[in-house]
Amino acid sequence: MDVTARTRFVRLSPLKARDMVRRLPGMRVADALRVTEFSNRKAALQLGKTLRSAIANARENAKLDASDLIVKQAVVEEGPRLKRHWSRARGSVSPIRRRMCHIRIVVTDGREQVS
Numbered sequence: 001m002d003v004t005a006r007t008r009f010v011r012l013s014p015l016k017a018r019d020m021v022r023r024l025p026g027m028r029v030a031d032a033l034r035v036t037e038f039s040n041r042k043a044a045l046q047l048g049k050t051l052r053s054a055i056a057n058a059r060e061n062a063k064l065d066a067s068d069l070i071v072k073q074a075v076v077e078e079g080p081r082l083k084r085h086w087s088r089a090r091g092s093v094s095p096i097r098r099r100m101c102h103i104r105i106v107v108t109d110g111r112e113q114v115s
Contacts, residue, residue: 005054014101017043017076024074073106
């Protein structure tokens with residue numbers, strides 16, 4: 001059974017987060033939490049929060065055991081951009097795009113659900 005958790009509108013560039021997300025699929029959730037916990041990156045903090053939320057969703061909503069869970073999918077998608085500007089010489093401006101992302105993590109117990 002698959003369980004999903006999403007964190008939306010994270011003030012983090014998707015490129016910086018995707019570097020960390022590539023390591024997570026296929027890992028047991030305990031190992032994935034350890035990877036995010038011992039990293040100094042901002043992406044690790046947000047991924048850890050989303051992963052803990054997915055574990056809590058699996059435990060509370062789907063009644064799954066947390067020790068059996070595996071990260072099936074971890075995706076970082078583009079979010080909206082905050083458009084700002086930086087004042088330049090002689091009254092002109094340069095654009096600044098502050099990027100956001102949406103993080104989605106899917107955990108599974110490894111068993112397929114029969115319908």
